[in-house]
Amino acid sequence: MDFTFTEEQQAAAEAARGVFAGVAPDGVPSPALTRGAVADDFDRALWARLADADLLSLLLDAEYGGAGLDAIALCLVLRESAKVLARVPLLESCAAAAAVQAYGGQELKAGLLAAAGRGQVVLTVASHGRTGHDPAELAVTARQDGDAWILDGVQTAVPWAHNADYTLVPAHVPAHMPAHTGADRTLLALVPRVHESVVLAEQVSTTGERLAELRLESARIAARDVIDAEGAWEWLRRLLTTGTCALALGLGENVLRMTGEYTGKREQFGFPVASFQAVAVQAADRYIDLRAMEATLWQAAWRLASGTQGALPASGDVVVAKIWASDGVRRIVQTAQHLHGGFGADVDYPLHRYHAWAKHLELSLGPAAAHEEILGDLLAAHPLG
Template identity: 80%
Template structure:
């Protein structure tokens, strides 16, 4: 299997490196210093504008919407660079939500959102964590069509339920909310910020960023703003998970680089600690973690982008990528903190903030054991050979 990146994909990654070059992860305080308050009141608007100017918010959009028409692999290359600097922007959420609207939304919805999202005029996010963070997101909200059967046409849709830990809920202009209907189908409702029948309650993530608990009480959404196509939520969920793995890979890349640099300069007994066998073995193990995270990420991104056939559905590749990303990023930051010694526990040192972000990404991806169980079910349903 050839994972050589195309010229367009490499150009997107190079553009991202240029945009993120001036971002200083230590420019935002560690969540340990903010005493329960968010680390910032808004997303990084200056960075958001630079991403828009570099056409990095429209990577997945087609030319008709002012985009580059690229795929999930290109997006993950850009997200990897974002993870290295802990970029405080809804790049993943906006890109994935816009791609879902483009692939499954109606003409009116595409016309209203896509070009504006690609230009950075609006930000989008997705309520993907359900009512508690442990249950399926599409089961946390009910959707019924007023005055008729749930056929995707006709009257407004009415939504009731709760979605927790919605990223960028206070900054995004629209939230894509998965919901289930009376006949056990899933729909995606595009809910505007401040929509009548919705309320937000502030939550603070492990990384110190502000999240929102979104409550919907008879929130009435026009039919044109509800995506009823089969498979829309499943596809969007896979793209979000794959993108989160890319962020974890970028974060892990940077932490291992920081650790290697520190170990090569920190001396004990007259020698750099990097020359000690115990240190070398630990960093080598983390390098192996990174390479496993990388290869499983590109496999998942490729399958998500192409819908390529295989013995297993694409969800199998996504599950494998999530297993390696959630476990790998945790081991990498723990080793980094251990080898940094006292610096690793210093909340003023950037590594502390990387650790907080890594924990948030690990929790977002979910426990490896759950993904292993899901993968086992897939293997049972699709025996190999």
């Protein structure tokens, strides 16, 4: 495999660096000092700049005003966004639009994608299930009723749901449902925020951002707004997970940079603390974490982008990336807090924000031990050599 980025991918990353250059992560109040969420809405001004730079349409085809790029390009942009803790639904909206393009009907694509690429329509995804610990596709059931689908169930911790125009919701169609034969299957329903059968209850994330419990009470969704295609949810879930790993990498890189700058200036006994062996070894270990996170991320993104068949299914590469991202980002921020000393806990210094975001990403990805069990099952089912 060749991890050299194309000119188009590098141009996307360069454009992202330009857009995010003026974003200050310390401009948001500390969650610990704020009652409720830190803000009612995402950063609309930043969202407009992303749209102007054509970064919201990266994955869309030219007919929808997009660049026709792939998951690698999106991950490069997400990596830059995480360095400044950008408060925008970049991953969710781009991933949802990509799923609609890959699996949706022509009417849905024509009515939605161009507007999403221009930032005029904001999308998000319900991917955490009823409790955050159960499969998202089992939290909502769907049954067909004439030319529509009826959805019932609850999804928790839906990001940006209070502000997005539509939420892409995975729903379970049991095999015993009327007019359905064969095995259970999962469809994706595009649920509007304003709907008589949709109830949003406020939740607050570890980062202090506003989430929502999405409750569907016999919500009637037109068939044209439903994606009933095999593999659509699995494809979207892999893209979301890989994008989250990219966020963890970008966050970790900036935290290690901050740590290097601080320990290079902070002196003890007349010497910078960075020159002490105990400090240097810890920082070096975290650098190794970053390089492993980077290698496994690009492997997973490359598999998604290329569709290349390997000894293991693409889900195996995604699982490996999750293992390193989940454990790695936790170790990086913990070491940064330790090496910053008491200064790292100062809420006037942005490290506490990175720590909160890192914990949120770690929780979103899930524990590395659970992913290692999944990887073991995959290796047992697909023995190498």
